[in-house]
Amino acid sequence: MSNVYILRLFVIYWHSICDLDNYKIKDMPKILIVDDDKGIRQTLRDILEFEKYKVEEAVDGLDCMVKIKQASYDVVILDIKMPKMDGMDVMDKVRALRPDLPVVMISGHGNIDTAVESVKKGAFDFIQKPPDLNRLLITIRNAMDKSSLITDKKVLIKKINRKEVVEIVGDSSVMKEIKSTIEVIAPTEARVMIHGENGTGKELVARKIHQESGRNEQPLIEVNCAAIPSELIESELFGHEKGSFTSAHKSRAGKFELAHEGTLFLDEIGDMSLSAQAKVLRALQENRITRVGGDKEILVNVRIIAATNKDLRKEIAKGNFREDLYHRLAVIIVHVPSLRDRKEDIPQLVQHFADKICKEYNVPVKAFEPRAIKELQKPNWSGNIRELRNVIERLIILSKDSITTKDVKNFVSGVQPPSTGIDKVLDKFDTLEQLQEYIAEVYKTREHSYAR
Ligand SMILES: Nc1ncnc2c1ncn2[C@@H]1O[C@H](COP(=O)(O)OP(=O)(O)OP(=O)(O)O)[C@@H](O)[C@H]1O
Ligand SMILES: [Mg+2]
Known part of the structure; x- marks a missing residue:
């Protein structure tokens, strides 16, 4: 074997090792240690590198902020007592910049209270100096799990959001106005109150606003305030700690936490109990919530969209709804009109639902005769678009070929007659x-x- 050949083999072998190393390093979880004490940084680095973590160091809060802006980390280990910027301030800044990044505080004997406080304010956990090896590694692993859970959740949300395209059908002047309002308000952070009768499309409007907003990579969490018994609504919204009430066998995050960085849709808000209203108001004022039976404050960043079929002004007058909450929520008001006030949208809606339903049932698209569509414009549609959709479904299932006026008259018995x-x-x-x-x-x- 010639020397050149041996050298080439060696080079190939060397590259493969380097690639493997790079690959490992790229995939290794990355930890940022922030401590002004060089000795502590070195000890933590030794332990964590031995455990196959990639470690970087920051000597103080400013250095930490610079590094966090430039690179992504899976966990930050942060000393509480540091010159220039106190660890608690650094944590606030880290959380503002990267809310999903778990921060583990390191505390000396003298600042355990501060460490506990930091956990209340959103730190993942704290470890004491000198660090106990087992406790340190378990805490880091748990923080990593949280970090990767969040990443998995984000990937999942992206997949779900990519599939769903919210389409608001209707070109009547009032619907055009609603669509252009949505276009303007969606990218803002403004809270929205959607008002309208049952089945007019309030939820659809809420979903469209979320989809067109900068929060669309995050979840849209819906809560139907009317469907949840008043004694459970607080736990549903704010979560609960294990044992906080008889059936609380496990700790559970509430809808506010689940909607963090996304949108929370409070449907049928007019039916929310006064005590839950007070807590929602506090959460909106402070951007913090506390789980039922818990004492830790959790930072939440949610955009609220609410909907109701009630006249909240009248509910305020009757003492059923808090006026201060109303003003917090109704920054933008969108009124979705009833279908009888926009009957010109019916032909387009019929076509839209017919296409959709035939696709769902996997049958060829059935045509509606023009006179049949005119017939569908006659009823009062007190159940609005939901009722129209059901009628179209019924017609598609029950009629043979194309849908005639006779079919409409025969099958649309549930629909109310024209307005008297x-x-x-x-x-x-x-x-x-x-x-x-x-x-x-x-x-x-x-x-x-x-x-x-
Ligand atoms: N403009 C529209 N274009 C297409 N589909 C619509 C439109 N408006 C409503 N829908 C459909 O009609 C049904 C009822 O709409 P939605 O649930 O949004 O109404 P809602 O006002 O929230 O009703 P409720 O008051 O009963 O909760 C849904 O299937 C929705 O997709
Ligand atoms: Mg609804």
Whole structure:
């Protein structure tokens, strides 16, 4: 074998080792140690490198901030007592810049209280000096798990969001206006209150706002405040610690935490209990929540979109809804009109739902005769778009080929007839409660006039 050949083999071998090394280094979790004490930095580095972590050091808070801006880390180990910038201040700054990055505080004997405080403010955990080897490694591993869980969650959310395209159908002038409002407000951080009757598309509007916002890589978490019993709503929103009530067998994050950096959609907010309203108000004011039965404050960064079919002004007057919360939430108000006020959208909606439903049922698209579509513009549609969708589904399932006026008349029995005099009166009321109040009022007036 010639010398040149041996040399080439050696070079190939050397490159493969280097590549392997690079590969390992690239994939090794990266830890930033921030401590002004060189001895502590060196000890931690030795331990962590032995455990196959990639380690970098920062000598103080400023150095830490520079490094965090330039590179990405999986965990930061941060000393509490440092010159120039105190560890607690550094933690606040790190969390503001990289909210998902777990920070483990290192504390001396003299600052255990501060360490506990730091955990309340959002540090992942703390370890005492001199570090106990086992405790250090377990804490780092747990912090790594959290970090990778967050990464997995982000990848998952990206996948889900990529699939979903929220489409708001309708070109009536009012819908055009709503679409252009969404375009303007979505990229902002403004809180939005969506108002409209049942089935008008409030949730769809909320999803569209989230999708068009800068938070669309993060989750949109929905809470139906009407569907959750009032004694459970607080735990649903803010989470709970194990044992905080009889059925709390495990600690659980609430919707606020799950929506961190994303959007929280508080649906049917008009049905939220007053005590939950007070807590939501506090969470919005302070951007912090505390789990039920817990004492740790958790920083949350959520954009709130709320929806209701109630007239919240009237609910405020009745003492059912907090005015201060209303003003916090209703920065932008979007009113979604009823379908009977935009019947010109019906042909487009029919086509949209027909295409969608046929695809779902895997059947060829069924055509609607123009007169059948005109027939569908006659009812009052008190259940709005949801009701229209159900009717289209029924027509597609039950009719043979293309859909005729006769089919519509035959199968659309559940749909209300065109508006009559009494309908016009009923239209004035959004809820049964309002109608009952009106009837009571009429009776009172009558009784009064009979008495005279
Ligand atoms: N403009 C629209 N274009 C396409 N589909 C729509 C439109 N508006 C509503 N929908 C569809 O109609 C159904 C009802 O809409 P949505 O759930 O958003 O209404 P909602 O106002 O939240 O109803 P509820 O008050 O009952 O909660 C959904 O399937 C939604 O996708
Ligand atoms: Mg809804």
